[in-house]
Amino acid sequence: xxxxxxxxxxxxxxxxxxxxxxxxxxxxxxxxxxxxxxxxxxxxxxxxxxxxxxxxxxxxxxxxxxxxxxxxxxxxxxxxxxxxxxxxxxxxxxxxxxxxxxxxxxxxxxxxxxxxxxxxxxxxxxxxxxxxxxxxxxxxxxxxxxxxxxxxxxxxxxxxxxxxxxxxxxxxxxxxxxxxxxxxxxxxxxxxxxxxxxxxxxxxxxxxxxxxxxxxxxxxxxxxxxxxxxxxxxxxxxxxxxxxxxxxxxxxxxxxxxxxxxxxxxxxxxxxxxxxxxxxxxxxxxxxxxxxxxxxxxxxxxxxxxxxxxxxxxxxxxxxxxxxxxxxxxxxxxxxxxxxxxxxxxxxxxxxxxxxxxxxxxxxxxxxxxxxxxxxxxxxxxxxxxxxxxxxxxxxxxxxxxxxxxxxxxxxxxxxxxxxxxxxxxxxxxx
Numbered sequence: 001x002x003x004x005x006x007x008x009x010x011x012x013x014x015x016x017x018x019x020x021x022x023x024x025x026x027x028x029x030x031x032x033x034x035x036x037x038x039x040x041x042x043x044x045x046x047x048x049x050x051x052x053x054x055x056x057x058x059x060x061x062x063x064x065x066x067x068x069x070x071x072x073x074x075x076x077x078x079x080x081x082x083x084x085x086x087x088x089x090x091x092x093x094x095x096x097x098x099x100x101x102x103x104x105x106x107x108x109x110x111x112x113x114x115x116x117x118x119x120x121x122x123x124x125x126x127x128x129x130x131x132x133x134x135x136x137x138x139x140x141x142x143x144x145x146x147x148x149x150x151x152x153x154x155x156x157x158x159x160x161x162x163x164x165x166x167x168x169x170x171x172x173x174x175x176x177x178x179x180x181x182x183x184x185x186x187x188x189x190x191x192x193x194x195x196x197x198x199x200x201x202x203x204x205x206x207x208x209x210x211x212x213x214x215x216x217x218x219x220x221x222x223x224x225x226x227x228x229x230x231x232x233x234x235x236x237x238x239x240x241x242x243x244x245x246x247x248x249x250x251x252x253x254x255x256x257x258x259x260x261x262x263x264x265x266x267x268x269x270x271x272x273x274x275x276x277x278x279x280x281x282x283x284x285x286x287x288x289x290x291x292x293x294x295x296x297x298x299x300x301x302x303x304x305x306x307x308x309x310x311x312x313x314x315x316x317x318x319x320x321x322x323x324x325x326x327x328x329x330x331x332x333x334x335x336x337x338x339x340x341x342x343x344x345x346x347x348x349x350x351x352x353x354x355x356x357x358x359x360x361x362x363x364x365x366x367x368x369x370x371x372x373x374x375x376x377x378x379x380x381x382x383x384x385x386x387x388x389x390x391x392x393x394x395x396x397x398x399x400x401x402x403x404x405x406x407x408x409x410x411x412x413x414x415x416x417x418x419x420x421x422x423x424x425x426x427x428x429x430x431x
Contacts, residue, residue: 012386024140036068038134043072050102087112098125155392156281162384164333172376173236178337180247182356185341189214190260190351199262215338222334226327251353261350271347309376
């Protein structure tokens with residue numbers, strides 16, 4: 001029994017690790033490093049002086065590679081001729097420097113690599129001039145930094161919404177409106193920026209005010225949902241279904257069904273900026289989860305949420321303000337959906353009434369896969385983060401292995417059913 005309980009508590013993490021190991025094994029491929037360290041080693045091993053022709057695409061990592069090559073060559077007393085751009089532009093630059101070259105340096109990932117690799121055959125004057133590139137190495141595509149960050153960015157909005165959904169489900173409720181509130185939030189912030197604060201010329205302060213207004217609008221929607229659940233005793237499924245339709249309709253009515261892209265460049269900070277190389281959306285997600293963990297493990301409200309979900313009547317008799325707790329979780333769920341909408345709008349630099357479609361299903365799936373019981377009273381908010389990561393890894397793994405979009409939905413459905421069956425099994429074992 002202790003072994004089963006231990007696995008039930010940590011099963012999500014174990015599944016995530018196992019999936020990572022499997023995908024790492026099946027995605028091992030040959031890669032070429034474009035790091036500054038690889039560039040310096042290449043020059044130190046193969047260059048002894050003279051002029052070096054460096055050809056790269058106009059990409060940030062390749063620019064860093066070329067900069068490192070230039071520094072290493074200059075340290076050796078050499079000279080660098082750099083060509084950047086399309087194969088046609090690089091060919092033109094190469095033809096202007098056919099004499100006096102000691103080496104040609106590029107990356108196999110460059111669009112012009114084929115041209116450079118065959119340079120001796122194309123240009124007799126380059127016979128004997130080596131074409132250098134960093135030595136290839138084998139590494140899982142799944143475990144590359146860019147791919148892992150891509151997974152985290154993919155699930156950032158789902159995970160943020162999952163915090164509120166976890167708290168709602170812990171109280172034995174449900175919130176089907178979060179996807180539509182994402183769209184509403186993106187529309188509200190974009191409309192305010194365009195019609196009130198000057199569109200592309202809006203200041204950073206205006207972006208902050210518009211963003212707070214969008215989150216407040218979604219929190220208000222959550223308050224209305226909570227009032228219907230507490231005051232009128234309407235089932236959460238019905239109330240949030242109605243709010244889902246109302247929020248979607250409001251977003252469509254406000255925009256006429258079109259996208260709004262008259263937003264300032266500073267608005268893209270949340271969706272495209274980074275802190276120490278980590279995208280801001282991921283930073284926001286981690287900060288919110290840290291706050292949610294503190295709320296659920298170190299505050300009276302956190303304990304009250306568990307108590308309400310376990311037994312509402314017992315919680316009421318124990319003096320817990322049940323209605324206030326329910327209002328809190330629905331307002332928080334709405335506000336977090338508003339933040340998710342800001343991240344989405346910032347990523348796409350526009351507001352659109354069609355954002356957030358089916359997000360409620362992905363979020364519920366993340367919560368259930370993360371171990372939160374649909375019956376309420378049992379689950380952990382950090383489990384939802386693990387559940388969201390599991391979904392992200394599943395989608396990423398299917399993309400890496402060429403599984404089509406239709407099949408991906410089938411797999412998601414199977415994952416949800418499996419998680420629900422596991423939840424039911426755990427409840428029966430506990431009872």
